[in-house]
Amino acid sequence: MVTDRTERWNELAAQIAVDGLRATTAAGSGHPTSSMSCAHLLAVLFADHLRTDLQDPGNLASDRFVMSKGHAAPALYAALKAVGAISDAELLSLRSEGSPIQGHPAPSTGFPWVDVASGSLGQGLAVGLGMAFAMRMDGAPGNVWVLLGDSEMAEGSVWEAIEAAAYHQVGNLTAIVDLNRLGQRGATMHGWKGEVFRDRAESFGWTAIQIDGHDAEQVDRAFRDAVADERPTLIVARTEKGHGVSFLANQDGWHGKAVPADRLGSAIEELGGIRDLRVEPPSPPDWKPVALGELRAAPPPAYDGPVATRKAFGDTLAWLAGHRPDLVVLDGEVGNSTYTEEFDRVAPERSIQLFIAEQCMVGVQTGLQALGKTAFAATFGAFLTRAYDQIRMGVISKADLRLCGSHAGISIGEDGPSQMALEDLASMRALQGSTVLYPADGASTVKLVTAMCDLPGISYLRTTREATPPLYPSSEEFPIGGSKTLAGTAHDDVALIGAGITVHECIAAAEILATESITARVIDAYCVKPIDAATMRRAHDETRVLLVVEDHRVEGGLGEAVLSGLAETGPLSGTVLTLGVSDLPGSATPEQLRAWAGIDASTIAERARAHIRPRGPT
């Protein structure tokens, strides 16, 4: 049955295909054929299902769309043009310098139409799930739509999100697989066998629907059924890459290639020419978030004796629960190790258990923060490596991801190297705009976790398994970019720079050296990035011998952060030595391992002794 509305959808789909071709040919690169396969899906979605507030793109009553197959960005931009969000000139600025219309979708100043970046495949569904969680927490009326490519269904992260959505019975989530049969270099694993994905989705507890993705009526019906269904729904849409143009349709060799200018005309002609249809998307219902209740006034955690910084992290989250109604905390089934269980105890309605699926955890976090939640996620620092791609993409999403990695370094002891975070400072420092924090006691942890709530971008807190004695009063402030100088004078012989657990080893080393009349300054570099270069510079200039001690690999860690900070502020005529973990550890006690690595007090004192110049009699 062809109706007017079918005709309108088909026209809009043709326009999306044509505009994708025009934009990519103008850019000289891009993915027109991957955009054409989803043209009908986007046409029906944007014209009649995706409830969009064009006046207020941030309206929390709106639906959300996540283009997980980010390389089909031209189709998204074409749809945004059709609803009037961007102009034709903007569309044609695709991939050009300074344009928000990038090769893959990314949020950008003045371009509020993309909530999160995509382009690393398999990540969008977890992000959409996070948005759906946020809506559910707020009682918002929206639905989240995620468009996936068939190739990216090979990413395990997709199945993590499918699992979590079913487990948590997230009904306001619809995933659409653009089953166009062709990947980057040939056929996908399953080609057009959509029943494969249907059966799997059902075995994971989803509702699944198979349709012809170029039949607008089928698409429309599936979208309506998906929204009505109480379970998360996967729509497997059989499509054709390059649909509508004879020399592109279902042809190998056209992935990620713009049509040459001399063939563009005939391609557009086959699609019925250039159009300028405008559609008005459905509006979100009139809904506003409920006003937040009275906040609890309670004193922050304070510690008289030793406490593990991981415990102080959990205590602080639990305390903040009463002050920050926007706070949400995510666990990867280690909440009794990271101590997020303290938050879960007081605010279970704002805790999300994602089990052992770190990629999903960070994806969900990205979705939550896109809808205004202040989201923390925690696991062992070693296992955050599992989500490094998601965290990297968080940078491009301009996401505020508040991460905690516990069980840092060899100081965890007997569990052995698989559980030890030894590369986390390097990988987290390397992220654009990130903040890397590593407290040494309870008081500093409380302040730093509190500060993280308002930090933009990626912030990473490294915590320690063992209890450490208090160093600071609970009133002490810990500004981002700062450090604390302990036990120093202007005439110190050496400066010992530590962070976290090694601060305590440095203090003990200073005490050993003091018995030999060697005065050591101790610096607690609780903020590894941005490093307090001015304090490091002063320590260098005043002592001429810096020993940086870290429970981390030497490459990319605190030592190199200090070196970089010093190099930026002038020459380094003194000695800068880094003591870190150079070899491959095994199981042993924390004390044995620190001695083995040479980051214990005794080795620090020995190395300091060897490098300071003998002083004359005083």
Add this chain to the structure above:
Amino acid sequence: MVTDRTERWNELAAQIAVDGLRATTAAGSGHPTSSMSCAHLLAVLFADHLRTDLQDPGNLASDRFVMSKGHAAPALYAALKAVGAISDAELLSLRSEGSPIQGHPAPSTGFPWVDVASGSLGQGLAVGLGMAFAMRMDGAPGNVWVLLGDSEMAEGSVWEAIEAAAYHQVGNLTAIVDLNRLGQRGATMHGWKGEVFRDRAESFGWTAIQIDGHDAEQVDRAFRDAVADERPTLIVARTEKGHGVSFLANQDGWHGKAVPADRLGSAIEELGGIRDLRVEPPSPPDWKPVALGELRAAPPPAYDGPVATRKAFGDTLAWLAGHRPDLVVLDGEVGNSTYTEEFDRVAPERSIQLFIAEQCMVGVQTGLQALGKTAFAATFGAFLTRAYDQIRMGVISKADLRLCGSHAGISIGEDGPSQMALEDLASMRALQGSTVLYPADGASTVKLVTAMCDLPGISYLRTTREATPPLYPSSEEFPIGGSKTLAGTAHDDVALIGAGITVHECIAAAEILATESITARVIDAYCVKPIDAATMRRAHDETRVLLVVEDHRVEGGLGEAVLSGLAETGPLSGTVLTLGVSDLPGSATPEQLRAWAGIDASTIAERARAHIRPRGPT
């Protein structure tokens, strides 16, 4: 039906449970209850199914066992004791300093009974799949057995491996899920609903069997059926955490806890006391790998004109295919971008397509190398972040992982930041014992890829999308740890240090400076780790001004590698500046982006000019 053999299995299972308890109580930590749930599974496996060569653990005719749930290591050690591989004293050295009997299994010198490390969950099945691939390539008779925990089934990486095994019809792979219902902090997602995993595995194309994991006869039958089945088989074994001891069995709160010494006796008593059963495992059949055929003698690739280093990488692999019959190359559905397709063209029988599943790709690689293959894996450098945990675990496995990350840096241009590797030097440098290579032209790529074939540990090659002009004759050698000094004298005003694409910008900058009578030394730091500290030191001492230029983030990259190298060799009284990518890029041409980041020839020249001291008239 209780038979003698049932009695023997049950006795052995009780011994494994008891020995796990003894070892963990002796250590004061560990996971006895997780070991007890799989005691019958290991008893039947080690006594009657796992074909083991006790005289020659490396025998390629043997079966292989991967303990994916690495925290149940005590059960593995107890089974190894039962077959006579280790002594009771070794068992009781669990988690103590210097012992190979670590908290989680890891290969160790003099301890050939563990092929690969585990302890980061969800990784073992892909590793087992890699071993199964190796056996199939060699025509070896073995079967691979992988023991999984139920909690780790939430990791998407498990489903990637399930998908790949089914797609490639790998029949010699058996996975066993130890369905003990309890995770670290409470119930798992699916508890004892084994049919959930059965149905899913079947929907992915596996054979699935549900059994009672404490009924040795059922276990035995399932193992026989699994080996006979032509498809990969998942055995879902319902078990009980802490099985056999009333105060531990199916109880919350005992995860990862040793039984206190004062309760050990009663626990052992409930299990029937300490035993010293010895079992002789089945032997592998008499089989030897076939002798390798005649090797092809062909000249290596050589380039007269510009070539992309990614293309030279692929060409070199294709050339090496004829020289190295042990060479296997893995692709994550980007072989036409990384150019592994060149190898696939000449040696399809040694190419494995793993589609867009980078975690699985590196897991398979780890398994392949454990059985003697020289395995390369390649994808975009940005997407190798997806497998960072697997690569990290590769270090602990002492695995030789030869990795290539293509599309490095902002120099990819229009595709935008999601596709740009900008943190890879930092993350790869931070791995213990790694080698990080970044060639600037075709000739150096050929030599470095060839060298990678014989490098131990993690080696990483960073390649560039764009073609770059030749810098070296094909006869030039590129030792690991070296660098090349281009266009330098002993009286240079400044040294420009680049790697990969930035070497060319440095050369162009030196040419600009030459027109102003400023002589610049250019150093090609093709080996980022280990860095050529001696050459950097000489450049520093002779020029007093070093500019390091990198298409990477400043943190943890080439600049910090140079700073570390210099700091180790003496004071840095000169100036060391690093030009890298500080801000968040968008889409633009490569040239525009390099200018935007300030790593183009013109900016390099400008920064050099600003930092060198004016020379007097010559």
